[in-house]
Amino acid sequence: MIYADNAATTKTSPKAIEKMVEVMNNTFGNPSSLYGVGQKAKEELEKSREEVAKVIGANPKEIIFTSGGSEADNQAIISAARLGARKGKKHIISSAFEHHAVLHTLNKLQGEGFEITLLDVHENGLIVPEEVENAIREDTALVTIMFANNEIGTIQPIREIGAICRKKGVLFHTDAVQAIGHVHVNVKEDNIDMLSASSHKFHGPKGVGFLYVKKGIALTNIIEGGAQERGKRAGTENVPGIAGMTVALKEAIEHLDENYESVSAKRDKLIAGLKEIPHCAINGDEKKRLPGNVNFCFEGIEGESLLLLLDDKGIQASSGSACTSGSLDPSHVLLAIGRVHDVAHGSLRLTINEETTDAEIDEIIKSVKEVVEYLRSFSPIWRDLVAGKKEFIL
Numbered sequence: 466m467i468y469a470d471n472a473a474t475t476k477t478s479p480k481a482i483e484k485m486v487e488v489m490n491n492t493f494g495n496p497s498s499l500y501g502v503g504q505k506a507k508e509e510l511e512k513s514r515e516e517v518a519k520v521i522g523a524n525p526k527e528i529i530f531t532s533g534g535s536e537a538d539n540q541a542i543i544s545a546a547r548l549g550a551r552k553g554k555k556h557i558i559s560s561a562f563e564h565h566a567v568l569h570t571l572n573k574l575q576g577e578g579f580e581i582t583l584l585d586v587h588e589n590g591l592i593v594p595e596e597v598e599n600a601i602r603e604d605t606a607l608v609t610i611m612f613a614n615n616e617i618g619t620i621q622p623i624r625e626i627g628a629i630c631r632k633k634g635v636l637f638h639t640d641a642v643q644a645i646g647h648v649h650v651n652v653k654e655d656n657i658d659m660l661s662a663s664s665h666k667f668h669g670p671k672g673v674g675f676l677y678v679k680k681g682i683a684l685t686n687i688i689e690g691g692a693q694e695r696g697k698r699a700g701t702e703n704v705p706g707i708a709g710m711t712v713a714l715k716e717a718i719e720h721l722d723e724n725y726e727s728v729s730a731k732r733d734k735l736i737a738g739l740k741e742i743p744h745c746a747i748n749g750d751e752k753k754r755l756p757g758n759v760n761f762c763f764e765g766i767e768g769e770s771l772l773l774l775l776d777d778k779g780i781q782a783s784s785g786s787a788c789t790s791g792s793l794d795p796s797h798v799l800l801a802i803g804r805v806h807d808v809a810h811g812s813l814r815l816t817i818n819e820e821t822t823d824a825e826i827d828e829i830i831k832s833v834k835e836v837v838e839y840l841r842s843f844s845p846i847w848r849d850l851v852a853g854k855k856e857f858i859l
């Protein structure tokens with residue numbers, strides 16, 4: 466089996482698993498309890514907070530542990546909206562290709578009377594900082610732009626966008642779920658006010674993540690109850706998950722530079738191999754993308770059939786509509802970069818990592834070539850294209 470869907474989730478690191486088992490066995494106390502085993506859990510929790518904070522250049526007091534990336538996105542955006550509304554600011558800027566955890570939260574706020582500007586994502590999958598600047602108004606409460614896109618992998622000019630927001634006095638949040646553990650992120654250098662991260666995207670366990678919130682920004686609770694997480698996120702902390710996430714994060718950071726080099730080289734080899742297929746195109750800028758992300762459109766075929774046949778060959782990949790499996794809508798990300806419906810339907814996302822071997826890259830290239838050719842051999846759309854009844858787009 467070749468696992469090439471690391472943007473959906475990653476395999477849990479054995480060291481993280483070992484840590485979680487150890488914590489579950491020995492540090493099972495409730496961190497809010499005052500007796501020994503509770504205080505031991507509290508120590509574990511606070512040690513994790515310090516380590517996570519250090520990785521992104523934050524203060525431990527600026528880290529709130531959450532159930533993952535979605536919750537962190539929700540809390541960051543709703544908090545900024547509430548803060549803005551108090552000052553009569555009800556305008557939010559984001560982009561058309563954000564994760565649904567961001568887009569659906571923005572939809573909800575729109576229903577409450579907020580005005581949302583979704584910036585255009587250009588054909589290369591990148592946001593232009595000047596366009597962010599031009600969209601900022603007197604009543605803008607928040608700019609939220611993802612660090613790296615989960616489908617096409619493009620890495621945004623976050624530092625520049627952050628600097629513009631600082632200059633204009635507007636809060637800046639970034640969904641950095643795909644970036645943390647894979648590329649360097651430093652909230653100070655990158656001018657970030659709020660940041661979301663999720664453990665299972667960097668070999669940690671699922672159901673845990675964190676929100677960085679710069680000192681002085683008041684959070685709104687999404688989950689009400691006890692006074693955990695400085696009163697900003699109720700519920701007994703997932704101590705084993707948090708400790709496991711921390712181990713995985715430290716491991717990822719320790720190997721970040723070497724992984725970046727080796728994974729990018731394999732990505733480029735994969736891209737070069739797939740480009741040999743006629744009438745295809747890479748989605749998003751070829752270089753300004755995550756080291757492990759490869760995303761292509763192949764004209765004249767259906768991404769879903771491509772996935773099923775690749776699965777038969779033991780290759781696990783994804784198409785644009787992975788998050789809405791069962792729905793036939795093409796990916797909102799591919800539409801946002803200007804792909805027409807027909808072309809967006811024929812998409813394939815392969816997300817590799819440091820464990821992917823060169824032999825596996827060769828195997829993927831060979832299999833995708835075979836499957837695309839096979840599917841085109843009986844595709845009515847392809848027949849019309851070849852016969853000249855329809856025009857090739859790619």
Ligand SMILES: *Cc1c(COP(=O)(O)O)cnc(C)c1O
Binds near residue numbers: 613614640642672
């Ligand atoms: C996976 C993902 C999320 C959601 O994170 P969960 O921990 O699964 O809730 C949010 N944003 C991006 C960009 C993601 O890739």
